[in-house]
Amino acid sequence: MSKKLRYRGRMGQIGLYLGKFMRVFIFQNDWKVLPMGAVIAAVVIFVVGQNLFVTQEGTSTGAFALVCVCIWIGFFNSIQIVCREREIIKHEHRSGLHMSSYIFAHMIFQLIICAAQTGIILLICVVSGVHIPEQGIIFNAGIIDIGVTLLIITYTADLMALMVSCLVHNTTTAMTMMPFLLIFQLVFSGVYFELAGSVMAVTFFTISKWGMISLCSIGQFNSQPMVTLWNTIFKFRNIEYMGRKPLLELIQMTERDGRVQDFLLWSGSYNQNDMYSSDALNVGMTWGIMILLAIVFAIVSIISLESIDKDKR
Amino acid sequence: MGSIVGSLLVSWFLMSVGLWKLSEKMHWKKRWMAWVPGLRYYGLADSLEMQGDGIGCAVLEILYYMSRIFPSNSDDVRQMIVVTLISLVVLVALYVYRIRIFMRVILLFDLKRRWIILWLLSEWITLFILGIGKYQPKEDISFLGGWEAGMTPAQISGVSDAMNSMTASRTGLSVALRERTVSSLGKKQYLLKDIAMNIPNGSMVLLLGGSGAGKTTFMNAVIGYEKANADVFLNGVNVYKHYNLMKYRIGFVPQKNLIRTHDTVFRTINDAAKLRTPYQVKAEDRNKRVREVMDMLGLTPVASGLVTKMSGGQLRRISIAKELVSDPSLFVLDEPDSGLDGVIARELFTRLREIADRGKIVIVITHTPDRVIDLFDKVIVLAKDSGRVGRLAFYGSPDEAKTFFGRDSMEDIVKCVNRQEEGGEGLADTYIEKYALKVGKTETEEDKEGNEEEVSPDE
Numbered sequence: 001m002s003k004k005l006r007y008r009g010r011m012g013q014i015g016l017y018l019g020k021f022m023r024v025f026i027f028q029n030d031w032k033v034l035p036m037g038a039v040i041a042a043v044v045i046f047v048v049g050q051n052l053f054v055t056q057e058g059t060s061t062g063a064f065a066l067v068c069v070c071i072w073i074g075f076f077n078s079i080q081i082v083c084r085e086r087e088i089i090k091h092e093h094r095s096g097l098h099m100s101s102y103i104f105a106h107m108i109f110q111l112i113i114c115a116a117q118t119g120i121i122l123l124i125c126v127v128s129g130v131h132i133p134e135q136g137i138i139f140n141a142g143i144i145d146i147g148v149t150l151l152i153i154t155y156t157a158d159l160m161a162l163m164v165s166c167l168v169h170n171t172t173t174a175m176t177m178m179p180f181l182l183i184f185q186l187v188f189s190g191v192y193f194e195l196a197g198s199v200m201a202v203t204f205f206t207i208s209k210w211g212m213i214s215l216c217s218i219g220q221f222n223s224q225p226m227v228t229l230w231n232t233i234f235k236f237r238n239i240e241y242m243g244r245k246p247l248l249e250l251i252q253m254t255e256r257d258g259r260v261q262d263f264l265l266w267s268g269s270y271n272q273n274d275m276y277s278s279d280a281l282n283v284g285m286t287w288g289i290m291i292l293l294a295i296v297f298a299i300v301s302i303i304s305l306e307s308i309d310k311d312k313r
Numbered sequence: 314m315g316s317i318v319g320s321l322l323v324s325w326f327l328m329s330v331g332l333w334k335l336s337e338k339m340h341w342k343k344r345w346m347a348w349v350p351g352l353r354y355y356g357l358a359d360s361l362e363m364q365g366d367g368i369g370c371a372v373l374e375i376l377y378y379m380s381r382i383f384p385s386n387s388d389d390v391r392q393m394i395v396v397t398l399i400s401l402v403v404l405v406a407l408y409v410y411r412i413r414i415f416m417r418v419i420l421l422f423d424l425k426r427r428w429i430i431l432w433l434l435s436e437w438i439t440l441f442i443l444g445i446g447k448y449q450p451k452e453d454i455s456f457l458g459g460w461e462a463g464m465t466p467a468q469i470s471g472v473s474d475a476m477n478s479m480t481a482s483r484t485g486l487s488v489a490l491r492e493r494t495v496s497s498l499g500k501k502q503y504l505l506k507d508i509a510m511n512i513p514n515g516s517m518v519l520l521l522g523g524s525g526a527g528k529t530t531f532m533n534a535v536i537g538y539e540k541a542n543a544d545v546f547l548n549g550v551n552v553y554k555h556y557n558l559m560k561y562r563i564g565f566v567p568q569k570n571l572i573r574t575h576d577t578v579f580r581t582i583n584d585a586a587k588l589r590t591p592y593q594v595k596a597e598d599r600n601k602r603v604r605e606v607m608d609m610l611g612l613t614p615v616a617s618g619l620v621t622k623m624s625g626g627q628l629r630r631i632s633i634a635k636e637l638v639s640d641p642s643l644f645v646l647d648e649p650d651s652g653l654d655g656v657i658a659r660e661l662f663t664r665l666r667e668i669a670d671r672g673k674i675v676i677v678i679t680h681t682p683d684r685v686i687d688l689f690d691k692v693i694v695l696a697k698d699s700g701r702v703g704r705l706a707f708y709g710s711p712d713e714a715k716t717f718f719g720r721d722s723m724e725d726i727v728k729c730v731n732r733q734e735e736g737g738e739g740l741a742d743t744y745i746e747k748y749a750l751k752v753g754k755t756e757t758e759e760d761k762e763g764n765e766e767e768v769s770p771d772e
Contacts, residue, residue, distance in 0.1 A: 005591040007561060016587055020576065027619055028575035091571040094538055095636075096561060096588055309538070 010101045017105035025109075034116055037073040041121040042128070044069050049130045053219040056226045056268050062130075063215035064191060066121075067208050070150050071185050073117050074157025075178055077110060082165040082305070083174050090308045099305040103162070103298055110158045118151040137218055137283045145218045145283065153211040156290045157185075159297040160207065166301040169311065207290060214286040216276040223278070225264030226271045325350065328437035331444030332357070338450055339421070351375045354414055361417045364500075370410040377403045411436075418443070421450045466506045467698035469746045483549040485513040486535070486643055486674050493527075493534050493541035493703075503702040504530045505541065509752075510693065510708045514548070514642075517669035517688060518676045519711070521723055522695035523731040527703025528678050529568075531695060532645050535676075536563045547643055561589055564636030566646040570628045572635070574621035578612055579603070581620055582634045589639035606638045610664055626657040633661075637668065644668060644675045655684055662688050682723040686711050692723070696730035696741035706730050706744040717751075718744065 008016065025031060048065045051058020082089065089102065122143065125132060133142035164181065168174045187193055189208035190200060203209045237248040254263050276282075332347035339360040341347070346356030351374045358367025380400040412429070419428050422443065432439040480487075493505040505527045512518055522528045534541035537552040537559060545552040552559045572581055586603050594602075607613045610630040615623065620631060629649055636644065646665070650658035662677075662685040669675040669690070676693075679685070692714045694707040707714055711723070718726045730744055731737020 005558065005561075005593065007591055008588055013588065016584055020573070020580070020584060023577070023580060024573055024575045027577075027621075085573065087569065088571045088573060091565075091567060092588070094560060094565070095585070 007096055010098045010104075013098055013101035014105045014108070017102055018108055021105060021109040025113075033073075033077055033113065034120060036076070037069075037117040038120045038124060040072060041066075041069050041124050045124055045128045045130060049125065049128045052125075053131045053133055054224070055264075056221055056224045056271055057228055059216055059219045059221050059224060060191075063212055063219065064189075064208075066150065066215060067153055067189075067211040068186065069121065070118075070153040070211065071157040071207055072182065074114065074154040074159075075161040075181065077113055077117075077154075077158045078106075078161040079165055079174050079178050080171045081106065081162060082301075083168050084171050086169060086308070086311070089305065090311055093305075093308055099308070100302050103166075103302045103305065106162060107159065107298060110162065111155060114151055114154040114158055118147055118154055121150055122147050133218065133220055137278055137280050138287075142218060146215065148287070149211065149214045149218060149283075152214075152287055152290045152294075153207055156207045156294040156297070159294045159301070163297040163301045163304070166304045204289075205293070207293065210286040210290050210293075213275050214283055214290075216273070217278050217283050217286070220278050221276040222268075222272040224268055225261065226268035227264055228271075229267040230260070230264055324437045327441045328353075331437065331441035334444030335440065336360070338444075338448075351378060354411055357418065358414045361414065361421065363414060363417060366410050366413055370407065370414065373403050373407040373410060377407055422448050423451055424448070465700045466503050466702040466704075467700040467742055467745075469698060469704070469742055469749065482511045482513075482546070485511060485516070485548065487511045487546040488535055488543065490531070490534055490541050490543035490545075493530060493539075493543070503700070505534065505695075505703040507749075508695075508703075508705040510705070512674055512676075512691060514674060515669055515672050516674055516690040517666055518674065518691040518693060519682050519686070519689045519723070520676055520678045520693045520695070521682060521727055522703070523697070523727055523735055523737060526695040526697050526730075528695055529647060530703065532565070532647060532676065532678065536560075536565055536643070536645055538565070561591070561639060562642045564639065564641035564644045566632050566636050566644075566649055568647045568651060570632045572620050572628065572631055574619070576620055577616070578618055578620055578623065578627075578631055579607070579616040581631060582607060582612070582638055585635040586638040602640065603638055606634050609667065610634050610637075625652045626661070629653060629661060630664075633664075642673060644673055646675070646677045648678050648680065650679055650681065650685075659685060686723055692726075694718075694726060694730060694744075696745060697732060698745055699742050704741070704745045705748065706741060707748050717748070 044065045045052075048058070048062040052062030052066075053059050089097065089099075092102075093099065125146075126143075132146060136142045136145040138145050138148070160181065161178070164177050165174055168177060185206050185208045188195065188199075188202045189206045189212060190203035191209065191212050195203065233247050234251060237251055238245060239247060254260055329348045332353055333344065336344040336347045336356060339357075341356050341360045343356060343359075346352040352371055354370040354374065355367035358364060358370060377400065380396060380403065415429065415432050418424075419426060428439065488508060488510050490505060490508040492503060492507075495502050495504060508531065520528050520532070530539065533539035534543060535545055535552075537545065537556045540553055543553070547559060547562065550559060552563070576584075583600075583603050586599050590599050590602070604613070607616060610633060612627070612630055612634060615627060620628070623631065629652075633646070633649065644665075649661060649665070653661065658681070665675050665677065666688045677689075682689075689711055691709065692707065692711050693705070694714065695703050696706040698704050707717055707726075709717065714723070714726060715721060718729055720726045720729060728736070729738045730741045731739070732741070733739040
């Protein structure tokens with residue numbers, strides 16, 4: 001009685017392809033994605049980093065910019081990664097490759113790359129003197145919470161691009177799709193642009209929304225001062241009313257009493273956002289939703305690649 | 314208003330008359346379509362075997378007419394802009410389809426390309442002139458359809474009987490392909506029909522046929538990748554039934570080198586070995602096999618080199634090594650010598666001969682067979698019959714093939730079965746029938762005995 005032949009299973013194939021991706025990363029000079037991400041992050045942090053996690057306005061703008069940087073980096077990591085070797089995968093599929101193994105190997109590999117990129121972004125934040133909250137919400141240190149958030153944002157964006165790369169058949173289409181995906185993430189995050197009723201539902205599917213909520217929550221947005229009102233009053237300080245300058249008087253009085261910071265905090269208390277509540281449940285939920293999105297993207301990637309044999313010659 | 318309606322009616326009438334006359338010249342299946350706006354270009358496309366474009370054109374045309382018939386409320390500027398933009402996009406897409414169809418008409422009538430300018434200026438005048446003028450299409454318009462499959466296979470006597478008389482062998486490769494079809498827009502199209510043969514182990518087989526004869530389709534059907542209505546047995550095991558196991562015993566080298574270029578040669582081959590060899594094979598045996606294959610194909614000196622640095626010949630050998638490393642029983646190569654010069658190609662085929670000599674079946678498609686024909690044991694000749702369906706025109710040794718076709722070289726054989734529009738002699742039907750008769754006579758009852766039993770893939 002002959003022994004039944006068994007071939008390399010899914011787990012074995014994951015290891016095989018992980019090694020292959022590592023080698024291709026080194027030989028194909030894909031390591032360039034690391035300094036490229038660093039440069040993008042440095043430029044953005046140079047512009048918005050000063051008031052990030054300091055004032056509500058700075059946190060809002062800076063967090064949005066950081067989220068965009070992460071999404072951009074994540075997209076670039078994977079957008080061409082599958083479609084550029086689609087024919088090779090098709091051939092290997094007929095030689096016994098399991099698509100789930102292939103995608104899982106990519107997921108592990110991309111997690112390593114995203115972790116490295118997140119580390120670089122965090123390093124740039126620290127070096128640039130970004131005021132990172134000391135106390136975290138999930139972990140003890142704020143830097144770890146922010147690091148995990150940036151990693152999840154980058155990774156989810158990475159897997160979204162991986163999904164697109166699996167769905168399209170060539171690199172040209174993939175690169176054509178990318179700007180649309182980016183714009184979708186920016187416009188439909190529901191943060192900077194007002195969206196009408198039913199369109200708000202779309203924001204659920206944007207990484208930018210959850211990333212933004214997570215960063216603002218960790219950054220204690222609701223406890224931060226708001227400077228817009230003070231700046232506006234300052235701008236209109238010379239307006240006269242019945243022969244007096246009430247706004248100038250208010251400014252002078254507040255400064256004389258040393259209560260400017262109190263004023264800023266007071267005005268900030270009227271600008272709180274329920275979505276940015278700094279509690280573990282809120283941050284955990286945003287992480288969970290982003291991870292859920294990442295899982296959905298991975299599943300769609302596998303399903304779409306399973307039908308690769310139907311590609312026309 | 315009245316003059317606009319009048320001119321629209323006149324243009325519709327003249328265009329319809331032109332298309333009505335054209336439909337006669339082009340043998341439309343549904344000539345009434347010439348009179349129906351929205352369906353006219355479908356009729357035109359259908360007769361040119363461009364059904365897909367015809368449907369696209371019809372849908373867009375209907376959409377466009379709808380947008381004109383139901384204009385948006387002019388009070389709402391935003392809505393008007395959106396509708397206008399959509400109409401514009403539809404119109405552009407519609408004209409892209411129409412141009413594609415009309416370009417085919419120009420080719421069919423052997424007209425100058427400048428006709429397209431006249432058509433763009435006035436569609437109905439152009440079609441009216443073409444319809445009522447003395448312009449006639451070329452006699453045979455089948456070439457316009459490119460290499461699309463046929464709808465109806467040619468009726469050639471004895472072919473199916475000959476195929477049915479053949480039975481599977483317990484050793485080697487047995488193919489009994491009844492038909493390989495695809496469905497296009499609900500229509501059944503034939504790619505291959507009635508191909509049967511038994512190839513013994515240790516054979517190196519040349520697969521011949523003109524472009525579009527179905528060589529790659531046949532190969533894919535044989536290796537089980539694109540299943541046909543067929544019975545394919547490799548050493549007694551049904552390839553289709555046990556495809557998940559049999560795919561490891563079949564090596565297929567495609568036309569393109571499908572290799573990741575930024576990896577080392579050794580790792581590329583070693584990874585293929587890991588993927589394709591059973592767990593039961595020990596790591597040291599697998600490594601030994603990798604080294605053997607690399608030695609055999611002359612890749613050992615470049616083992617640590619990057620694939621991207623390799624020459625065309627070396628790339629082909631890496632592609633072959635990737636498949637060969639799993640020691641397949643059936644080894645199929647689609648144009649392994651493309652892009653290689655004569656000396657390197659000869660060297661490559663000599664290696665393939667060595668593989669066959671180890672008891673494997675090697676099937677090769679090549680467009681330059683004569684320089685290496687001495688290395689082959691068998692020749693399969695596929696040809697498109699008059700219904701444009703791929704059929705078996707010959708299977709036997711190269712010398713028998715030369716006698717059978719009365720030609721001195723393989724290239725001449727391909728030429729004689731190729732269609733006339735391809736520069737061939739158009740004798741495919743003749744040889745398909747002649748071969749069927751030959752098979753019918755030579756197949757004996759003795760061959761049928763003891764061949765019915767199927768073997769388990771684990772044996």
